[in-house]
Every structure is written in C-alpha cells, then in structure tokens.
Amino acid sequence: MNLNTGDKVIKNTILLLAMIISFSGCVNKEMLKEQITQAIKDNPQIVLNAMRENSLDMLEIVENGIDAREKIKREAQFEAEINNPYKPSLNPVRGALGSVAAPVTIVEYTDFLCPYCRKGADVVRKLVAEHPEKYRLIFRNLPMHDDSRQLAAVFEALALIDMKKAFEFHDLAFEKQKDLYNDKKGIVLGQILDQVDVDYKKLQEKLNSAEVQNYLKDDEKEAREFGLDATPTFIINGVSVRGYMPADKFEHLVDLILEKSVAANTDDGEICEDCLNQQ
Known part of the structure; x- marks a missing residue:
C-alpha cells in the first residue's frame, strides 16, 4: 500500500x-x-x-x-x-536399562505412536548400549491416544514377565510405528508379539492385572505433576529436556547438566575478602 x-x-x-x-x-x-x-x-x-x-x-x-x-x-x-531438580520415582521393578550406579539417569516419557519419540528412543537406546556404565535409562509412558495406551500396557505387561522381551517389543514397536498407526485389527501387533516369542496366556494375565494399569496411571500422574504435556520428554538427573534432538546435541546437554549440577552442589569454602582488617 x-x-x-x-x-x-x-x-x-x-x-x-x-x-x-x-x-x-x-x-x-x-x-x-x-x-x-x-x-x-x-x-x-x-x-x-x-x-x-x-x-x-x-x-x-x-x-x-x-x-x-x-x-x-x-x-x-x-x-x-x-x-531444584525433579525427583521422579525410581521403582526398581519398572522398565530400565544400564547400570544402577551410572552417573546419568535418564527418565524417558514417551508415546509409542509419536514420530519424535521413535527418533528420541533411538538416541537414548544407543547411548545406553554404547556407554552402559555412564547411562541408566528408565522408561515411562505418556500416551496421547488410546492406541498408544494399549501399546504402553503391552510393554508394562511384558516387563513384568521378562524385561529383555519388553525392550525387544519396545524396539520393534518403534521400528514398525507407521504400520501400527492403522493396525485396527491388531495384525501388526500380533506379528511383533510373535517375533518377541511371548507367552500369550501370561501376557493376558498381566494385561488384566491392576499392577499394569496402576503403572500407567502413576506415569501420567507424575508427568502432570512435573508439568509435562508433550512427548518425548526426558528428565536427565532431574533436569527436563523437551523434544527430540540429535545424539551429539543430547550428549552435549548431558555433559552441561553434569557440569552445572556439580557446581550447584559444591559449597564455597570460607574466604577472606579483607584479611588485614580482620586480624
């Protein structure tokens, strides 16, 4: 104009x-x-x-x-x-990888049908696999849809049966995420479970248990208390990291958190700013 x-x-x-x-x-x-x-x-x-x-x-x-x-x-x-870091619950029987004594604890809040969660899961899984002495990964569910909630329940049920198979399911579910989007009849899910070689009777028993449902409710409750409303979100030694980032940036942020946390928890010793006048 x-x-x-x-x-x-x-x-x-x-x-x-x-x-x-x-x-x-x-x-x-x-x-x-x-x-x-x-x-x-x-x-x-x-x-x-x-x-x-x-x-x-x-x-x-x-x-x-x-x-x-x-x-x-x-x-x-x-x-x-x-x-003032977050303090997520660290239930020893829940899904986890890496050493309990690792200096870095990553709590991952994720959704099996979230594309960025798939990419984020790939990053943290590789970090734990390559540096198990440095990283401990704790899995948490934050499903945004009913279909992803069903997948979360399957993971938790498998974790109660066999932790290794639970994470095999975890990896395959993310790998076949696009196929699971439209898996209305459960065909893809069935193929994944067959590949993991699950005992369907035990799986159904765990899926019907109050324990699995309580785990899902506890995860969602904890996420709300922390103000987490998007996936993926990672809590690294109590510090939140929201969203996917490449491995190099993620590792850089981890190192920064470690450095800052040490500085924040180190008390200054006594110093003398005007020594001559204080004698």
Missing part, C-alpha cells in the same frame, strides 16, 4: 524531528520526543501503513523477539531445575 500525500508529509516530519533529536541538547531532545509521540498518537495510520509496507521485516522482528523470549525462559527454567 502506497502512502498518500498527507501521510508522506507526516512521515517526513517525524523523520526530520528524529534527525534533529540526535543533534540537540538534553532539554530539546525530551521536547522533540514528546512532539514525535504526539504526532504518532494523532496520526496512528502512518505507523500502520509503514508496518504494512514492511510486513516481512516486521514479522522477522516479531519472530526474533519471540525466539529471544523463549530462550530466556528456557535458560531460566534450566537454572531453576539445576538448583
């Missing part, structure tokens, strides 16, 4: 006043600022027209502002969690 003659005059006047401000003394600057402010208040259309003419630039400014605000928010939350 082109500026009309009146708008151009006002715009040029404002620009002239702005130039004068930069070469004026303090008193004049304040007076001219007031004049510019008043001119904009009296003619708000000039600002709207300028924004329309530069809409892409304005959008970029807004997006950069939002990104900056989100970054500040994430950094503040990160520091808060370093100093």
